[in-house]
Amino acid sequence: MDNPKMEVSIVQLRGITKRFPGLVANDSINLEVTRGEIHAIVGENGAGKSTLMKILTGLYQPDGGEIYLNGTRVEISGPRQAIGLGIGMVHQHFMLIPRFTVLENIILGSEPARRGVLKDKEARGLVEELCRRYDFKLESQVRVWDLSVGQQQRVEILKVLYRGAEILILDEPTAVLAPQEVRELFVNLRNLKGQGKTIIFISHKLDEVLEIADRISVLRRGRMVGTVMAKETDKRQLSEMMVGRPVFLKTEKSQPRVGEERLKVKDLTVLGNLGRPAVRQVNLTILAGEIYGIAGIEGNGQSELIEALMGLRKILSGQVLIKGQLTSDKSVQEIRALGVGYVPEDRHRRGLILPMMVWENAVLGLHRLRDFSRPTGLNFKNIFAHTNRLVREFDIRLGSVDLPVRNLSGGNQQKVILAREMSRDPGLIIASQPTRGLDIGATEFVHQQLIKAREQGRAVLVVSADLEEVLSLSDRVGVIYNGEIVAEFRPEEVTPEEIGHYMLGTKSLLREGVGA
Amino acid sequence: MFLSELLASAIRMSIPILLAALGAVYSERGGVVNIGLEGMMITGSFWGAVGSYYYGPFGGMILAIVAACLMALIHAIVAVTFRVDQIVSGVALNILAYGAARFASIALFQKATMSPHVDGFTPWNIPLLDQITFLKPLVTNLSPIIILAFLLVPLTHWVIQRTVFGLRLRSVGENPLAADTLGIKVYPLRYSGVLISGVLAGLAGAYLAVEHTGMYVEGMTQGKGYIALAAMIFGNWSPVGAMGAALLFGFAESLSFRVVEGGAIPYQFIKMIPYVLTLVVLAGVLRRTTPPAADGIPYERGGE
Ligand SMILES: Nc1ncnc2c1ncn2[C@@H]1O[C@H](COP(=O)(O)OP(=O)(O)OP(=O)(O)O)[C@@H](O)[C@H]1O
Ligand SMILES: [Mg+2]
Numbered sequence: 126m127d128n129p130k131m132e133v134s135i136v137q138l139r140g141i142t143k144r145f146p147g148l149v150a151n152d153s154i155n156l157e158v159t160r161g162e163i164h165a166i167v168g169e170n171g172a173g174k175s176t177l178m179k180i181l182t183g184l185y186q187p188d189g190g191e192i193y194l195n196g197t198r199v200e201i202s203g204p205r206q207a208i209g210l211g212i213g214m215v216h217q218h219f220m221l222i223p224r225f226t227v228l229e230n231i232i233l234g235s236e237p238a239r240r241g242v243l244k245d246k247e248a249r250g251l252v253e254e255l256c257r258r259y260d261f262k263l264e265s266q267v268r269v270w271d272l273s274v275g276q277q278q279r280v281e282i283l284k285v286l287y288r289g290a291e292i293l294i295l296d297e298p299t300a301v302l303a304p305q306e307v308r309e310l311f312v313n314l315r316n317l318k319g320q321g322k323t324i325i326f327i328s329h330k331l332d333e334v335l336e337i338a339d340r341i342s343v344l345r346r347g348r349m350v351g352t353v354m355a356k357e358t359d360k361r362q363l364s365e366m367m368v369g370r371p372v373f374l375k376t377e378k379s380q381p382r383v384g385e386e387r388l389k390v391k392d393l394t395v396l397g398n399l400g401r402p403a404v405r406q407v408n409l410t411i412l413a414g415e416i417y418g419i420a421g422i423e424g425n426g427q428s429e430l431i432e433a434l435m436g437l438r439k440i441l442s443g444q445v446l447i448k449g450q451l452t453s454d455k456s457v458q459e460i461r462a463l464g465v466g467y468v469p470e471d472r473h474r475r476g477l478i479l480p481m482m483v484w485e486n487a488v489l490g491l492h493r494l495r496d497f498s499r500p501t502g503l504n505f506k507n508i509f510a511h512t513n514r515l516v517r518e519f520d521i522r523l524g525s526v527d528l529p530v531r532n533l534s535g536g537n538q539q540k541v542i543l544a545r546e547m548s549r550d551p552g553l554i555i556a557s558q559p560t561r562g563l564d565i566g567a568t569e570f571v572h573q574q575l576i577k578a579r580e581q582g583r584a585v586l587v588v589s590a591d592l593e594e595v596l597s598l599s600d601r602v603g604v605i606y607n608g609e610i611v612a613e614f615r616p617e618e619v620t621p622e623e624i625g626h627y628m629l630g631t632k633s634l635l636r637e638g639v640g641a
Numbered sequence: 642m643f644l645s646e647l648l649a650s651a652i653r654m655s656i657p658i659l660l661a662a663l664g665a666v667y668s669e670r671g672g673v674v675n676i677g678l679e680g681m682m683i684t685g686s687f688w689g690a691v692g693s694y695y696y697g698p699f700g701g702m703i704l705a706i707v708a709a710c711l712m713a714l715i716h717a718i719v720a721v722t723f724r725v726d727q728i729v730s731g732v733a734l735n736i737l738a739y740g741a742a743r744f745a746s747i748a749l750f751q752k753a754t755m756s757p758h759v760d761g762f763t764p765w766n767i768p769l770l771d772q773i774t775f776l777k778p779l780v781t782n783l784s785p786i787i788i789l790a791f792l793l794v795p796l797t798h799w800v801i802q803r804t805v806f807g808l809r810l811r812s813v814g815e816n817p818l819a820a821d822t823l824g825i826k827v828y829p830l831r832y833s834g835v836l837i838s839g840v841l842a843g844l845a846g847a848y849l850a851v852e853h854t855g856m857y858v859e860g861m862t863q864g865k866g867y868i869a870l871a872a873m874i875f876g877n878w879s880p881v882g883a884m885g886a887a888l889l890f891g892f893a894e895s896l897s898f899r900v901v902e903g904g905a906i907p908y909q910f911i912k913m914i915p916y917v918l919t920l921v922v923l924a925g926v927l928r929r930t931t932p933p934a935a936d937g938i939p940y941e942r943g944g945e
Contacts, residue, residue, distance in 0.1 A: 205824025234823030
């Protein structure tokens with residue numbers, strides 16, 4: 126194909142096929158990765174990217190096809206063998222042990238030891254040497270639960286480097302990072318490439334892919350569409366290859382037509398898990414028919430703010446009014462009954478019950494409604510009809526609605542939540558990281574849904590670590606830093622760089638009392 | 642004098658709790674809740690007495706450990722390999738242990754509820770210290786098992802914190818999936834955690850029968866296995882913490898004996914002290930402790 130014969134393919138996949146009940150996740154896939162390149166793999170949610178990588182790391186066994194490393198055929202029976210062959214994976218969901226120190230996390234499984242006793246000094250030396258060589262800034266004695274997301278990711282990368290990986294697989298490494306952290310990661314990746322490592326990089330953000338990758342392979346519904354040079358392609362071509370049809374990359378919206386106050390937050394202070402204020406004196410007003418975006422680096426109080434709005438976290442002082450009603454004495458259910466749709470940031474812990482079926486998740490919390498229940502139990506006929514309607518309307522890709530929601534790809538899981546929350550005719554939608562981990566098709570879809578909601582006169586609050594998303598969606602943007610809304614803008618008034626300064630706390634406009 | 646005697650008795654009372662609690666540390670740090678400690682202790686107390694009766698105290702300890710380990714093995718097979726709810730498996734074990742001890746007791750001693758008297762180890766005195774009058778009750782007439790139990794505290798700490806085995810054991814108790822992807826064998830580690838808890842719970846039972854009482858009596862563990870579990874939780878899953886908690890419970894128990902001797906309050910109430918203390922402590926403390934993240938959760942490989 127387009128791989129020059131001169132270069133050695135460090136990885137070669139031939140005809141890899143993997144079937145799951147009801148679908149083919151990988152359909153005779155061919156892929157060649159050249160030594161020392163950054164090779165990106167893109168594709169819609171459920172295209173089979175993670176599955177392919179799990180095959181390469183031995184977590185799954187393929188139903189057909191062959192794997193060659195440096196020209197020799199190999200069977201990869203498990204992660205341990207994969208790492209023995211020099212293949213290391215940084216997972217989409219971190220595989221770290223929060224209670225362990227950085228050092229313990231890194232050495233776990235191949236500890237320097239004499240007769241079963243850990244050699245602490247030697248271990249520390251090895252890890253510090255690694256940090257120096259690849260210019261990673263980390264302290265080895267800190268516990269992982271004290272680290273930021275970006276730092277945790279560095280630990281994951283060090284883990285595989287420590288094991289002598291030559292090929293690093295990063296599955297959506299940037300989905301959880303702030304713009305500055307992404308830049309740092311890219312510096313690290315270029316360093317690694319400079320030292321001869323090969324990197325396979327999965328992402329939904331095409332700008333990033335175009336920036337960092339040498340070559341890009343596109344998967345669509347389990348099939349390999351092709352491999353292109355990053356220099357010779359652009360966003361439009363890539364997204365067409367991914368989706369199979371032209372994609373609108375710009376979100377179109379009309380002028381807002383605002384109505385009455387749907388959400389009012391007055392001097393809200395909320396404690397975080399450590400007992401210190403995580404939200405400080407926040408003031409917000411959101412009107413019907415507008416989208417309000419909160420931008421900020423993760424861990425600056427966004428989660429606590431949303432939890433307080435939903436009644437999941439106690440309010441220390443201040444007030445929250447939804448549709449003019451005080452929420453302080455209301456339960457979560459009562460708050461939701463005011464007409465609040467909630468898309469939580471952690472879909473696995475809050476949004477879904479993973480082992481339960483798709484149809485069960487589709488009516489979660491709504492199962493008491495007249496339509497879905499009978500005096501004797503559930504009204505299965507209506508529930509299934511409802512679920513099937515949502516599946517159609519939201520284009521949820523799945524084998525069957527009678528499967529655990531765990532089996533859906535991330536994007537499709539998010540669609541299940543969104544569909545459920547939108548089906549309640551909410552006057553206020555609170556969406557936290559609504560497109561994290563979603564492909565461009567699905568992201569476009571979610572954005573359209575949120576804009577549609579706004580057009581229908583709903584009030585929408587969007588919290589996102591993706592600055593571009595916040596700016597393109599919102600009518601007004603508040604920047605949160607260290608629990609405070611430090612600035613408020615209309616998106617057309619500012620540049621992303623300027624907002625970035627506020628996000629990092631290097632600039633602050635409003636210290637107290639934020640006007641609308 | 643009264644105080645040091647009270648303390649001496651508290652230490653003796655705390656030993657079975659301490660040993661079993663240390664066992665629980667191994668089991669739970671590896672991610673397996675072991676409510677079957679009580680059953681393993683019952684088994685240990687009976688077979689400890691049997692072994693001691695036929696082969697002397699050392700034989701008693703060995704037999705108790707082997708028997709309790711068999712119980713632990715059942716727990717591991719059921720709860721780890723077959724991923725049955727760990728509480729259910731443990732409770733089943735406790736019932737089984739009770740019945741099995743009764744059955745074996747009838748078969749061996751022709752009596753369901755007690756064994757003949759058995760001999761313990763020759764007690765030790767700590768030289769020099771036993772010359773001090775005040776310390777005398779604390780440092781004389783000590784069972785070697787008491788000394789062993791206290792030595793096991795730093796040893797356990799060291800094993801859990803500083804050895805490869807300990808690190809890996811903790812990792813399968815925190816995040817077995819992560820451990821698995823690093824090539825760590827989750828099941829063998831969880832088995833070893835449970836088996837070690839069997840060894841220690843067996844020893845705890847044997848101490849109770851052979852060293853403390855001098856015979857096996859049905860029901861002699863009096864829920865000490867559960868108290869040991871509570872002590873381990875109170876001690877925040879750490880050996881040193883578990884020791885502190887075990888001493889506290891031991892103190893409560895020995896205090897209850899003293900007060901019974903006084904006789905002002907109906908003794909049934911006094912006997913409740915250790916159990917009420919357990920409840921109070923757990924209710925008050927549970928919220929602040931942090932169990933291993935995957936404690937009590939069976940591990941199953943994803944994918945295939
Ligand atoms: N263990 C499993 N059992 C059944 N189906 C599965 C399993 N794992 C993945 N699938 C299905 O295989 C398909 C491919 O999933 P995969 O996770 O590889 O997608 P992906 O390209 O990584 O998507 P995303 O971008 O959302 O991460 C999806 O339709 C998914 O539902
Ligand atoms: Mg994926």
